Structures are given as structure tokens and as C-alpha cells.
Amino acid sequence: MLTELLSGWITHQRWFAGKGRPIDELGVDSDVELSPGLRHLIISVRQAGDHDRYQLLLGTDGDTSGRYSHARIGGDYYDAVYNPDLTGTLLTGMAEGRDLGPLRFRHLEGASIDTSLRSLVLGAEQSNTSLVYGETYICKLFRRLIPGINPELEIVTALARHGAGHIAQPYGWIETDLDGEATTLAMTQEFLATANDGWSLALASVRDLYASLDPSAANAGGDFSAEAYRLGVATAEIHHELAVAFPTGVMESQDVKQLVEDQRRRLAQAIAEVAALAAHARVVEDAYQRMADVVSEMPVQRVHGDYHLGQVMRTTTDWVVLDFEGEPGQPLAERRALSSPLRDVAGMLRSFEYAARHLLADNPDAMALRPRAAEWAALNRSAFLDGYAAGGGRLHAQDTVLLRALELSKAVYEVVYEARNRPTWLPIPMAAFETGR
């Protein structure tokens, strides 16, 4: 039976958020034939009181033995995102503004979409699945569905309307109604074919530093700091554009204290899930307390919300920011809430730490390289912050306290994320609580 096959298969998918917990029930909420051999499913997964919905493209043309055996779900079914003979229907639907049962395919006003292009699945570590059509479009299928308009679509279309730079142009989307709310299922954007993502560029620089005889991060051939500076400038500019396109506000002391309480609750939840974090609770608590004591007025606005080196791409001319979705797994209201732009700054600073430390794992010279890793992270941290200030980003004296608390808060989130998804990476965020910064 299809639901049994899906229960066995879904737990092995990178984007499945309920790993490690048994599935109590899996049901099909919506099943729409998009074209012969291709069905669009929305499924409900119930686990220990939690209810999550996911979408998938189900290939039913029986081609599971050969080309799509790697995507086999079971029986004659497979994950049809891998079949370019079938996925063209998504582009055609958006280009033509089709309605198929409960599914609505839409394009932006004036956008013309080339429907002849064939897709490939992007082979990235992802929470969603992206299809690249030719070298022109990227269509991201949001796997785990949260009722409401996806913040990515909301933000990118608003920024495009304001003529903002630093974004990949949006073309179209697919939506349906979930719990009575219009809910984004997929979104198509310009594919930046010649760009490199920040994570690979940063790792190339770290690799170069570790291999070089010159012990200084600034002198090594793959110095990243000029890019970190430009990224800081671009980040400040995108924050400015977000502040123009959406409402802004100032959080008063009382609300800051409430925010700190929320962070404390998240820390307690994280400790309940990852016991090793308990040993570091004091460091995090102290930083949160300082935030509650010192931060009296905090400017807030729409932000990226899950900003890291994997979310930014260097084109030949500039940095482009992707994936304005916020932290996957957080409730939509939280992801859309106004927040300090320094949350994004903190996210990127954490990412420099990740890049520096990632290549130490399994490295026989790890002990000797540790000071270089620290130097690389410090150099790029400071270049990014300089760029952020130069680009008009707000960074004042009291912000040091806020930034520290936000960095540790992000590290707490990362501990849970890694424990669930990549346990061997856990030491990277754990190290955040040991440094004396």
C-alpha cells in the first residue's frame, strides 16, 4: 500500500524533519494528477502528537528499475523530481497560470517563462528540493508545508517590486489552501548559473590557508577577507531594502526581556534534546542576562532569519542573498516577526566559525591548525563587520552585548539542528560555548 511504502521511505529523506521518532500514522491529504505518470501528493505525518505535512511528486509510470532506481519509493513508485520528462509540467503550469484541482500555478506579472527547459535536481545539502531548468530557472519545492505564504516568496517579490539588488529575480510560484490559508508549495527564481556559493568560496580559502606554509590568514593565497567585507556591505544594503519594503519598529526594554525569556525557553528545550549542552548553559544564560540588562531599545524589521554562507552567492559582480525563509521548523508567525537585523549578522559570524572549524574534523594536524582556524574566523569576522558598518548597517557599542547573545542563541539552534541532521558536525556549534569571546 502506498502509505506504508511512503512511511518507510520518508524517514531516509534529508528534508524529513521527524527523523529519529517513529511514525504513528501517515495519510494522503491531497492527490492530484499533474500529467500522465505524475501525481502531486500532500501527505500528513503524525508522530507523538506532532502533525507535519509534506509534498512530493510521485512518479507512477513504473520506471523504478533503471534510471530512477535511486529515487525508488517502493512498488512502482519513485520520487519524480528526478524525471525531467515529467517535471516540465511545473514550468508550463506557472507560465500558463493553470489551476489543477486545489493547486494554483502562478507567474509574476510580466514574467515570461521558457517552458522548453529540462530540469536537474540540485545536489545540495538542503531542507527543500530544488530543480534547475536549463541554466535559467531554479524551482524550489518546499518539502515541509507550513500553512501561509512562504516568507521567501513574500520577501523576494516585495524586494523585486522595489527594484532591490542582491536578490535572484522571482518568476512564479505554486500554491494551494491548507487550513484555509493560501500556502506556497514552490517558487521559481532566476538561476545564478555562473555564481559560487559563499560556503564553497570560504572553504576554498580555509583549505588554502591550512595547506600554505605562511601561518597568517591574511597572507595566504586564498584570503577571503575582501569578500567578507563586500558581503558585509551587501548585507547592510539588503537590510536597508527590507526596511524600506516592510514595516519597522523599535522593541522596548520590556519586550526585549520577553524575548530573552523566549530564548531561555528555547535553551531549555535544546538541553532536553541534547544533554551535552547542559554543561554550557551558564555561558549562554550569562549572555542572555546581559542582553536583558543592557539592551533597552532594539530596532526591529523583517530580516533573513537563517543567514549563513550557504545562503549567499557571489556572482561576477556582487553578492546575492537567497532563501529568506527563516529557520526551517520554526512557526511561520515567528519567521515573519520583526527582529533585530543583527540576528543575520550573528548568523553570518557563526558561519565563519563553521567554515574555519569544518576542515579541522578528521585532520591529523587539527591541534596545530586550530590557531589558524581561529585567526581565519577572526579576520573575516572583523572584515564582515567593517563592511556592514560601511554599508550603513547599525552597529553601536551596546550592540556587542546583543551580538554575543544572538550568536550564542544561533549556536544553541545549531546544536539541535546538527544533533538531528548531522551528528558528526555537533562539535562545531558546541565549540561556540568554549571560546572566551
Ligand SMILES: Nc1ncnc2c1ncn2[C@@H]1O[C@H](COP(=O)(O)OP(=O)(O)O)[C@@H](O)[C@H]1O
Ligand atoms: N537562484 C539560485 N541560483 C543558483 N544557485 C542557487 C539558487 N538558489 C539556490 N541555489 C543553490 O542551492 C543551495 C541551497 O539553496 P537554498 O535556497 O538555501 O535551499 P534550502 O532552503 O533547501 O536550504 C544554495 O546554497 C545554492 O548553492
Ligand SMILES: O=P(O)(O)O[C@H]1O[C@H](CO)[C@@H](O[C@H]2O[C@H](CO)[C@@H](O)[C@H](O)[C@H]2O)[C@H](O)[C@H]1O
Ligand atoms: O540552508 P537551510 O535553510 O537548510 O539551513 C539549515 O541548514 C544549514 C546547513 O545546511 C544550517 O547551517 C549550518 O551549517 C552551515 C554549513 O553547512 C553553516 O554555514 C551555518 O553557519 C550553520 O548554521 C542552518 O543552520 C539550518 O537552518
